[in-house]
Amino acid sequence: MSTSPDRPLDERIRIREATRQPLGPTQVRIGMLAMTILPADLLQMNQQYGHQPELPYVPGHEGVAVVLETGREVSDLQPGDRVLPLGVFGVWSDELVVQRRSLVPVPSHAPVLQQAMLAANPATAWVLLQHQVTIQPGQWVIQNAANSAVGQCIRQLATHMGIQLINVVRRPEAVASDEGGHWLVDDGQDPDSLQQSVRQVTRGAPVVLGLDAIGGKASQALATSLSPQGRLVLYGLLSGEPCSICAHDLVFRNIEVQGFWLANWFLDPNNRQKAKNVYPELMKLATQNVLRIKVERVYPLSEVLGALAHSAQAGRCGKILLTGMHHREHQ
Ligand SMILES: NC(=O)c1ccc[n+]([C@@H]2O[C@H](COP(=O)([O-])OP(=O)(O)OC[C@H]3O[C@@H](n4cnc5c(N)ncnc54)[C@H](OP(=O)(O)O)[C@@H]3O)[C@@H](O)[C@H]2O)c1
Numbered sequence: 001m002s003t004s005p006d007r008p009l010d011e012r013i014r015i016r017e018a019t020r021q022p023l024g025p026t027q028v029r030i031g032m033l034a035m036t037i038l039p040a041d042l043l044q045m046n047q048q049y050g051h052q053p054e055l056p057y058v059p060g061h062e063g064v065a066v067v068l069e070t071g072r073e074v075s076d077l078q079p080g081d082r083v084l085p086l087g088v089f090g091v092w093s094d095e096l097v098v099q100r101r102s103l104v105p106v107p108s109h110a111p112v113l114q115q116a117m118l119a120a121n122p123a124t125a126w127v128l129l130q131h132q133v134t135i136q137p138g139q140w141v142i143q144n145a146a147n148s149a150v151g152q153c154i155r156q157l158a159t160h161m162g163i164q165l166i167n168v169v170r171r172p173e174a175v176a177s178d179e180g181g182h183w184l185v186d187d188g189q190d191p192d193s194l195q196q197s198v199r200q201v202t203r204g205a206p207v208v209l210g211l212d213a214i215g216g217k218a219s220q221a222l223a224t225s226l227s228p229q230g231r232l233v234l235y236g237l238l239s240g241e242p243c244s245i246c247a248h249d250l251v252f253r254n255i256e257v258q259g260f261w262l263a264n265w266f267l268d269p270n271n272r273q274k275a276k277n278v279y280p281e282l283m284k285l286a287t288q289n290v291l292r293i294k295v296e297r298v299y300p301l302s303e304v305l306g307a308l309a310h311s312a313q314a315g316r317c318g319k320i321l322l323t324g325m326h327h328r329e330h331q
Pocket of ligand 1: 260
């Protein structure tokens with residue numbers, strides 16, 4: 001990945017052959033099986049993300065891998081074990097060398113594509129529902145972009161936790177009517193209209209938390225739908241617009257607005273204890289089939305440009321993933 005964001009992506013991305021690095025004593029060589037294309041990857045390529053690496057760089061934040069070789073001091077992993085690289089950047093590679101401490105073992109028999117999508121979006125959904133406000137079963141939460149991968153995980157976790165959730169999507173085809181739950185089709189442009197619809201659904205019961213992936217006017221629409229003292233958590237910038245909340249909501253209704261970035265949450269020493277439980281809990285829920293993210297299409301890494309164009313399209317019905325060369329042996 002190189003050069004300025006003003007040029008089209010296909011002029012900025014090259015597939016490069018790299019020489020194999022030697023392995024240090026505490027390192028592990030992993031073969032990537034499947035990798036997700038996240039909105040974060042696209043933001044980063046357009047120099048709009050919270051962390052911007054020096055150019056040129058290998059993109060990719062999330063995926064699942066197989067252990068190929070271990071350094072001489074690594075005794076608890078074997079070739080063939082399946083692992084999640086966490087906090088490892090540059091996973092859109094066939095192989096890479098990482099420190100043992102960055103790898104979390106996962107079961108070798110579980111579906112590869114679901115494992116590839118476990119690190120970022122389910123963890124975000126989990127932390128948003130478990131650690132932003134204390135929500136009691138039966139209380140109401142509202143989210144927008146409810147058909148996104150994060151939105152799907154929030155739906156699944158809310159059902160699991162007994163939370164009442166209002167799912168807002170921008171187009172009728174995005175409503176998962178087979179699933180039940182409360183759905184509203186709303187483009188976020190008219191806060192009063194969304195508030196009316198929310199009141200009809202909740203019959204006036206308080207909505208304590210709003211989860212906003214969009215920003216711009218959509219933030220105001222969620223804020224208006226919250227009850228006094230409600231909290232709006234802005235965790236995505238899908239509209240690319242500045243988040244607008246009117247002073248009336250902040251001053252007279254005491255709506256609290258907060259930004260959230262999973263990377264910062266994990267870095268905060270106050271969250272150290274809670275952070276240790278996130279992935280064990282998510283893996284348990286994935287094994288119990290509580291968490292499942294829809295996939296639209298899988299591309300080999302060699303077709304990354306087509307995959308990127310596809311992932312930037314509106315109206316998808318699931319995630320776009322990439323596969324590395326070791327994928328064939330471990331499906
Ligand atoms: N803060 C964090 O730590 C964190 C962590 C993970 C993800 N995120 C953020 O969470 C958001 C969702 O990520 P994802 O991977 O779940 O996304 P995804 O599966 O790729 O889905 C994208 C969703 O965004 C909707 N969308 C796109 N542009 C929109 C707009 N202008 N207005 C309304 N809806 C729009 C799409 O709706 P259609 O289907 O109608 O096209 C679709 O539902 C992203 O902003 C991502 O950066 C944040």
